[in-house]
Amino acid sequence: MGVRYGEPVLLSGNEAVAYGALAAGARFYAGYPITPSTEVAEVMSIELPKVGGKFIQMEDEMASLGAVIGASLAGLKSFTATSGPGFSLMQEHVGYASMAEVPCVIVDVMRGGPSTGLPTKTSQGDVMQAKYGSHGDYPSVAIAPSSVLECYTLTVKAFNFAEKYRVPVIILSDEVVGHMREKVVLPAPEELEIVDRAKPDVPPEWYRHYQETPTGVSPMANFGEGYRFHVTGLTHDRLGFPTSRTDETMALMEKLESKTIRNARDLTLIEEYQMEDARYCILAYGSVARSAKAAVKILRQSGVRAGLMAPKVLWPFPRTPVENMLNHVTLVLVPEMNAGQLRKEVERLCHSPTRKVLGLNRQDPRMISGEEIAVRLQQLRMRKKTRPGGARYNG
Amino acid sequence: MAENSTPIEKTKPFHEWLRAKKNFPHVWCPGCGLGVVLGASIRAFDKMGYKKNETVLVSGIGCTGRIPVYVDCNTLHTTHGRALTFATGIKLANPDLKVIVFMGDGDALAIGGNHFIHAARRNIDLTAIVVNNYIYGMTGGQHSPTTPLGMRASTAIYGNMEPPFDACALVQAAGATFVARTTVFHTLHMEKMIVQGMQHKGFSMIEIISNCHTAYGRLNKLGDHIDMLKAMRDNSIMLGPKVDQEKARETGKTYVLGVLHEDTQRPEYCDAYEELVVAKARGSA
Numbered sequence: 001m002g003v004r005y006g007e008p009v010l011l012s013g014n015e016a017v018a019y020g021a022l023a024a025g026a027r028f029y030a031g032y033p034i035t036p037s038t039e040v041a042e043v044m045s046i047e048l049p050k051v052g053g054k055f056i057q058m059e060d061e062m063a064s065l066g067a068v069i070g071a072s073l074a075g076l077k078s079f080t081a082t083s084g085p086g087f088s089l090m091q092e093h094v095g096y097a098s099m100a101e102v103p104c105v106i107v108d109v110m111r112g113g114p115s116t117g118l119p120t121k122t123s124q125g126d127v128m129q130a131k132y133g134s135h136g137d138y139p140s141v142a143i144a145p146s147s148v149l150e151c152y153t154l155t156v157k158a159f160n161f162a163e164k165y166r167v168p169v170i171i172l173s174d175e176v177v178g179h180m181r182e183k184v185v186l187p188a189p190e191e192l193e194i195v196d197r198a199k200p201d202v203p204p205e206w207y208r209h210y211q212e213t214p215t216g217v218s219p220m221a222n223f224g225e226g227y228r229f230h231v232t233g234l235t236h237d238r239l240g241f242p243t244s245r246t247d248e249t250m251a252l253m254e255k256l257e258s259k260t261i262r263n264a265r266d267l268t269l270i271e272e273y274q275m276e277d278a279r280y281c282i283l284a285y286g287s288v289a290r291s292a293k294a295a296v297k298i299l300r301q302s303g304v305r306a307g308l309m310a311p312k313v314l315w316p317f318p319r320t321p322v323e324n325m326l327n328h329v330t331l332v333l334v335p336e337m338n339a340g341q342l343r344k345e346v347e348r349l350c351h352s353p354t355r356k357v358l359g360l361n362r363q364d365p366r367m368i369s370g371e372e373i374a375v376r377l378q379q380l381r382m383r384k385k386t387r388p389g390g391a392r393y394n395g
Numbered sequence: 396m397a398e399n400s401t402p403i404e405k406t407k408p409f410h411e412w413l414r415a416k417k418n419f420p421h422v423w424c425p426g427c428g429l430g431v432v433l434g435a436s437i438r439a440f441d442k443m444g445y446k447k448n449e450t451v452l453v454s455g456i457g458c459t460g461r462i463p464v465y466v467d468c469n470t471l472h473t474t475h476g477r478a479l480t481f482a483t484g485i486k487l488a489n490p491d492l493k494v495i496v497f498m499g500d501g502d503a504l505a506i507g508g509n510h511f512i513h514a515a516r517r518n519i520d521l522t523a524i525v526v527n528n529y530i531y532g533m534t535g536g537q538h539s540p541t542t543p544l545g546m547r548a549s550t551a552i553y554g555n556m557e558p559p560f561d562a563c564a565l566v567q568a569a570g571a572t573f574v575a576r577t578t579v580f581h582t583l584h585m586e587k588m589i590v591q592g593m594q595h596k597g598f599s600m601i602e603i604i605s606n607c608h609t610a611y612g613r614l615n616k617l618g619d620h621i622d623m624l625k626a627m628r629d630n631s632i633m634l635g636p637k638v639d640q641e642k643a644r645e646t647g648k649t650y651v652l653g654v655l656h657e658d659t660q661r662p663e664y665c666d667a668y669e670e671l672v673v674a675k676a677r678g679s680a
Contacts, residue, residue, distance in 0.1 A: 028488055049676035054487045054668065059513040063480040066473065066510075070453075070484025073471065074492065078484070096474055223469040223485060224492050226448045230464050232472035241417060241464060242472075 002047050005188035013151040013177040014081075014312045016184065017107055018043035020155030021079055023189040025196070026105070027053035028078035030067035032086060033058055035119045036175040037109035040081035061086035065093035073231060075222035077159055081107035084126055087133070094168050095134030096233045098256065101210065101218070103162040103197055105155070109178040110286075112365065121365035122175035124286055127341040128290045130170045131315045137253065139260040140268060142170040142315040146289040148182040153192075154312060160195035161267065165217050165259050172314060174337070176287035176367050182268060189204050200227060209240045212251075216258040260316040269312040270321055274300060278307025280377055281329045283322070283346060285311055287367060288335050294370025299377060306377060317345050326350050333377050335360040356380075409434070414467040422461050426620030428578045428579030428605030432526055433462050435582055436495070439589040443493075451494045453482040455507060458532045458607075459499035476507025479514040482521050490520070490665040493593070500527040502647035504540040504560050512569035518597045519664035524589065525562055525600060528607035536610030547614040566600045573599030574656040579606065580627040583650060591654060597663045604650055 003019045009055045010017070018040045021029075029044040030035075041057065045213045048055040054071070058064040071078040082090060085277045087108045097104050112118025130142040141161055143155040151173065158169040198219040200207050209229040211218040220226030230240040235252055242244035260267060271289070274296050275281065284292035289310040299368060307323055311318050326332065326349060334343035340359040347357045360376045362368050423429045431547070434492065440450060452463035456475035463470035469673055473481045482496045496546065503511050503525045514521060530548055531537040538555045538600060540549035545554045567574045573595040575588040592599035606623035627650065632643045634653030643651045662670070 028484070030484060033496055046676070049668075050679075051674040052673075055672075056483070056487055058480065058483075059509050062474075063483075063510055063513070066477045066480030067484030067487070070471070070481035071488035072484075073481075074488035075483045076488045079489075093477070223451055223471075224449055224489055228447060228468050228470075230470045230472070232464070233474055234472065238418060296565055 002043070002050075003186060005186050006187055008183050009118070010181055010183055011148055012039060012179055012181050013145070013148045013173060014039035014109065014179065015043055016148045016151035016186075017081070017155045017171065017173065018047070019186065020152040021105070021159065022047055022051065023152070023192060024077065024156040024159035026077045026079050026159060027051065028068065028071035028076040028354070029053070029080065029144055030056045030058050030064045030071070030078070031080045031082065032064050034086045035085045036178050037083045037107060038110055038234060038257035039178070040107055062092055062119040065090045065097070065104070065106065066068055068104050069093060069097050069100070072102050072104050073223050073225070077103070077163065079105035079107065079159075081109065083109050083111045083119075084113045084123075087126055087129060091129075091133040092166070095136060095138060097168040098134070098138035099233050100231050101166040101220075102168070102231075103166050103220075105158045105162050105166060105170050105171065107155075107173060110172060110174040112363070116125055122287065122337060122367050124172075124174055124288070124337040124341070124364070126172060127314060127316040127338065130172055136255065139165075139167055139256055140315040141165070141167050141171070141260065141313070142172050143236070143269075143312060144172045144285040144314050145177055145312070146286050146310065147177070148180060149184045149186075150312070151177060152184070152186055156194070160193065163197045164198070165196045165263060167259060172286065174286050180287070202299050204228065208238045210236065210238045210252075211236065212255065216255055216262050240339040264316055264319075267313055268318045268321060270318055271308070271312065273310070275307035275309060277305055278328070279305040279330050280381065281309050281325055281332045282305055282373060282377065283309045283311070283332055283334045283342075284336075285314060285342065286323055288337060291368050291370045292335060292373055295373035295377065298370060298374040304378070304381070314342065319349065322346060323349050326352070326355060330355055331372070331380060332357045333360060333380065334358070335373050335376075337362050337368060339363060408437050412437045412440060412447065412466055412468070414465055416667055417465055419465075421465060423458060424609045426606070426608060427458070428528065428603070429458055429462060429526060431579040432524065432585070432603055432605065433465060433584055435586040436462070436524070436589055437466065438586050439593060442586070442590050443593050445493055449492055451482075451485055451492050452497065453485070453494060455499070455502035457499040457502050459497050459502065459526045462497045476502055476505070478502070479507065479509060479510045479521065479523065482646040483514060483517070483519055486519055487665060487668070488520055495522045495524065495593070495617045497524050497526070499532070500525065500529065500541040500562070501531045501539040501617060504562060504565070508540070511566065513600050515566045515571035515600070517664045518572055518661050519572060520596055522589070522592045523565035523600045524603060525597070526603045526605045527562060528605040530607050530611040532607045532610055536607075536614055546611075549610070550616065562602045563600070563655050570598070570661070571600050571656070572597035572658040572661050573654070575600070575654045576602045576604070576650065576652050578604040578627040578631060578650060578652065580624045581631070581633075584633070584652065588654070595657065597658075597661060
């Protein structure tokens with residue numbers, strides 16, 4: 001493949017996502033050009049034909065994710081990449097892949113929104129869309145890388161989750177991570193854990209495409225392998241045939257929901273930095289986690305016991321680790337490049353009136369710097385000391 | 396395949412291809428043309444010698460979208476209008492599979508219009524069967540992109556004011572390399588057209604004129620399904636050795652039936668990908 005493993009290379013985040021997908025075994029890409037994600041498509045169009053994979057540029061984003069789901073049903077690990085406006089169009093098929101339980105990966109390199117917004121500038125505005133974007137209740141899995149190396153390793157992880165749990169997995173990259181160039185040493189695919197979908201171990205006449213299992217995940221046959229089955233976006237029974245029976249509908253909805261609940265521990269991935277004795281926690285993700293780490297270093301130098309909690313898997317939200325963290329700190333600062341989408345998730349878990357969950361929110365073209373986070377935390381500390389219970393300061 | 400002479404031999408393909416586990420009767424209204432389309436399709440699969448394990452039926456949303464679920468092969472019921480995108484992914488991922496796509500007129504030409512023309516432009520080896528009943532049947536009779544001018548629908552109760560698409564002309568202009576039209580009255584002709592479409596390498600589209608007496612027929616006082624089938628018979632002209640398209644049009648009949656366009660020169664998408672892209676990419680690696 002077109003990248004060297006085990007030695008330093010200079011890569012952008014988008015390129016690293018593409019090489020991560022290839023390392024994970026992705027052999028199908030369908031996409032539609034959109035800034036700031038297009039580099040993923042460009043690399044895939046060059047690399048996939050070399051390894052026997054297929055690349056196709058579709059007529060829009062709905063078509064892209066449709067083709068990805070079709071290719072996945074035919075047995076190839078498949079993915080697409082887009083940004084906010086395209087991600088909005090894809091929501092129809094995010095719901096379809098969730099309902100029909102088709103593994104696939106969707107890379108959303110976030111840019112300023114709503115609507116066409118700021119095409120070449122960064123944002124984290126799609127966090128809630130990644131959770132609730134499609135209609136109905138469905139299991140959402142979203143991963144936010146914060147460095148070029150993580151773009152590589154977490155893309156592999158995303159494919160593993162998709163294959164393991166038969167869900168669409170969303171990689172919430174952002175313009176800063178996607179276009180940032182870093183020197184990285186990529187581990188070779190052989191050194192990584194690669195998960196493939198579980199195959200049925202029963203003869204075709206016994207096969208149920210949506211068999212109940214303890215993990216909530218059914219083994220999956222591909223089209224053309226002799227296991228003939230029906231796939232639909234309609235509410236279906238265990239064979240995949242449409243149903244509107246109460247018991248079968250309830251069983252299906254519980255099966256879908258249980259995937260992220262029963263497997264919550266496996267779906268938790270958090271980086272912690274200086275959290276052991278921290279009184280103040282900065283909870284950040286994506287490119288902002290990098291700035292937050294710098295802020296922790298600055299604050300520690302001036303004697304402030306600050307720490308960083310950086311969830312890599314945003315959905316399902318890491319409820320237990322965040323609740324534990326809330327028991328040990330007096331203030332949580334959630335810096336985000338949106339109006340406070342993930343902060344609200346943390347607030348929901350904070351039941352103590354003496355602990356504060358506060359935000360630092362930017363919705364302009366600039367990213368949040370480490371100094372900015374450090375200054376804001378210092379201000380909030382002082383404010384908290386002088387005016388307990390005073391006005392909440394959400395930036 | 397052996398000649399179908401006895402009744403048992405005639406029904407054999409249906410027992411072979413219909414799903415034993417799926418409950419019948421089907422969802423369609425009594426007299427609907429979709430059962431005829433399903434029957435002709437199964438006879439066509441049988442004639443082509445398709446294997447159930449390597450056949451994939453893909454459909455969109457609507458009455459026509461319910462065809463695949465009854466057939467015992469790999470079946471995929473997708474979202475409204477997007478059947479061709481899923482089919483494109485399947486075919487490109489595994490070109491050995493035979494992929495047949497069932498769509499209605501609203502499905503293929505309104506919400507899926509963009510995917511329809513682009514699948515034709517790519518000339519990817521899919522067989523698209525568009526069942527045209529001039530109306531949205533499942534939602535209760537709203538006007539579709541093929542509803543003729545002046546005809547009534549539940550959302551065009553004063554008469555349809557939008558000029559309709561000709562699906563065959565549209566898809567031919569977009570680059571489809573096999574275009575045919577038939578009706579549910581001409582069942583054996585339909586079977587022949589589907590077989591030819593499946594034999595053709597490249598994007599083939601077969602428009603099947605069908606009857607929706609429940610909505611379209613009722614709103615426009617066209618009678619029951621028998622009356623509508625008779626109208627199809629009376630308003631059709633079939634292309635043949637002595638009737639070319641020009642002559643057929645001169646007769647003034649509404650439906651010109653037969654193969655309207657065939658082009659065997661344009662490269663098929665999956666082949667082109669192997670020849671033009673994979674070969675060069677491997678050369679540069």
